[in-house]
Structures are given as structure tokens and as C-alpha cells.
Amino acid sequence: MLIRPRRLRVTQSIRDMTAETRLSPSMFVYPVFVREGHNIIEDIPAMPGQKRYSPDTLPRVLERAVKNRIGGVLMFGIPEHKDDEGSEAWRDDGAVQTAIRTAKREFPDLTVIADVCLCEYTSHGHCGLLNGNKVDNDSTLEVLAKAAVSHARAGADIVAPSDMMDGHTAVIRSALDAENFADTLIMSYAVKYASAFYGPFREAAGSAPSFGDRKSYQMDSRNVREAVKEALLDVEEGSDIIIVKPGMPYLDVLKTVKDAVNVPVASYCVSGEYSMIKAASERGWLDERRIATEAAFCLARGGADIIITYHALELSEWIRE
Ligand code: PBG
Ligand code: ZN
Numbered sequence: 001m002l003i004r005p006r007r008l009r010v011t012q013s014i015r016d017m018t019a020e021t022r023l024s025p026s027m028f029v030y031p032v033f034v035r036e037g038h039n040i041i042e043d044i045p046a047m048p049g050q051k052r053y054s055p056d057t058l059p060r061v062l063e064r065a066v067k068n069r070i071g072g073v074l075m076f077g078i079p080e081h082k083d084d085e086g087s088e089a090w091r092d093d094g095a096v097q098t099a100i101r102t103a104k105r106e107f108p109d110l111t112v113i114a115d116v117c118l119c120e121y122t123s124h125g126h127c128g129l130l131n132g133n134k135v136d137n138d139s140t141l142e143v144l145a146k147a148a149v150s151h152a153r154a155g156a157d158i159v160a161p162s163d164m165m166d167g168h169t170a171v172i173r174s175a176l177d178a179e180n181f182a183d184t185l186i187m188s189y190a191v192k193y194a195s196a197f198y199g200p201f202r203e204a205a206g207s208a209p210s211f212g213d214r215k216s217y218q219m220d221s222r223n224v225r226e227a228v229k230e231a232l233l234d235v236e237e238g239s240d241i242i243i244v245k246p247g248m249p250y251l252d253v254l255k256t257v258k259d260a261v262n263v264p265v266a267s268y269c270v271s272g273e274y275s276m277i278k279a280a281s282e283r284g285w286l287d288e289r290r291i292a293t294e295a296a297f298c299l300a301r302g303g304a305d306i307i308i309t310y311h312a313l314e315l316s317e318w319i320r321e
Pocket of ligand 1: 119200214270271272
């Protein structure tokens, strides 16, 4: 007897009914860049279609996010002034803090996630405080905690530390609890590789390091066991959700981490992945819609409960059609 797996593929309706993986707008998180200032909507050349918004113009794009019922938005800040300590990161009237307050006022049900890091705020562009030419893990922790509390105070539902300092989740958790933010979640970038795929983001956020690289704190792309170690530590320290980043080139990492932890796992489909799709589509070499949808399915199949993607708005429209 001939066994025919192909039978499951004979009609679109049967393929849909039997599909092993599904996408829903509620699993998408849309990253947005918030720039200090007023009345700004600015193109990001390396990321066609993405823009920098000032806190007062941001609601225009948030409205589309709400209409599409996406899972949430992830905010990155671009301050006017940077210093050695990145002190704008914990200013209660900073760009992101202001944007969070506006967003929660206009769209109370929209989940707002605040990225917590120093690289957008430090004059040297590193994710932590420097001691000489080295990023100093332990002194950075207090500063990250101050930034996290400031975002929680502004109304963030979730804080997302992307610094890759050891012990960040524990320190942020106890700082949040001490300030009565027990219900603020931590979605930590537990597994974040030192990756060239972040190139366009650094242009978007003006956060490229002024010297050296991030290899002393971000992970080595040759490793996967180390990802499990990082993920388990962050979960133990109190992460509610963990992020694996980048997305598609790291599907094996995503799958391995997913199988090792008991919390939701988010995959971050990063700026370089977005820009590659955009560039090839602009040349007519790839079909943007089909590629972006396939990529999202692949991430979901690989274990992503949540997908952080610059295509979040389009994807939620496309999958509804
Ligand atoms: C900052 C941060 C980065 C990204 C998210 N948070 C950049 C970096 O580590 O250099 C990358 C996002 C992307 O490329 O889309 N710590
Ligand atoms: Zn950083």
C-alpha cells in the first residue's frame, strides 16, 4: 500500500485545517524609535518604511498597531544629549518615558514594552558604564535598574533589558519590587548574539559603539550551549519572558532554548533581517509579503511564542486576508 502524506496538501482548505503552525497578530511586537523633540517623523534610510517619531507623533503609528490588535510595541529612545553614564535613560521626562505616558493615556489596552539599555544614551555607545576601555558589568547594573524603574513609573507594562550584563534581571526585579512595580514584567534579552545583523538598527538609533565592539558582553555566534546557560539564569533570576536574538539565522538556538525553559520565548527578527528583505524586494528579487510571512512562520515553527518584527503591522494585515 502506498502511504500518501501528499493527501494533506490537496486543497488550500485542508492545508489550512491541518497546518502545524499558526500566526496571530497577538504574537507580534512592533519595535518603534522614539526621538526627543516635537512634531518629528523622520525616515530611517537603512530601514525603508521605518521611522523615528517624537512622543507627540508616535500615536499615529500606535493607532495602526491597536487597530491590528498586535501583541505590543517595543520602544527605543533616541535622546538629544548623551553622556558617559547615559543619564537620559532614567530621566522621567525622557523621550521614551513621555511616549509611554502618551501611549497609555490614548491606548490603555496597548501593551507597552520599554527597551532598557544604555547604548542609545551613552556618548561612547556601549551598553554599559566604562572603566577605562572596558564595560564594567557590576556598576552598570544599578544604572539599568534606575532606567527600568523610570520606565515602569511612566507606565510600561514590560521592561526589556537588552544590555547583556550578568545579573541584570535579578537587580531589575528587586528594584521594581522595591518601588511597588511587582506587576511589571521583565522580558529579558537573555540570549543576544554579537551580530552584524544589527547594523541598520545602530544607524536608526545612533547607537554604534565609538570604539571596539560588543563581543565582551554579547554572545559568540559559534555557541549554542551557552544560550541555554544564559536563558536558564535569566529565568531563575525572574524573567517572565526571554528573547532570543537575532531571529532566522538562529533558529537552532531558538529551538534549543525553547525546549530548555518554561517561560514564553520571543524571537527578535532584527533590523538586518528586515533590511535584507526590503532591499531584495525593492530590486524585484524577492516578494516582500511572501518572504516576510514565510519568515514569521519559520520563527513560530522554531518555537517563538512571540515574534518581534519590523513587519509586525503589515504581517497582521496580511495574515488576516
Ligand atoms: C541595544 C539594542 C540593539 C538591538 C536591540 N537593542 C542593538 C545592539 O545591541 O547593537 C538590535 C535590534 C535590531 O537590530 O533590530 N542594546
Ligand atoms: Zn545596548
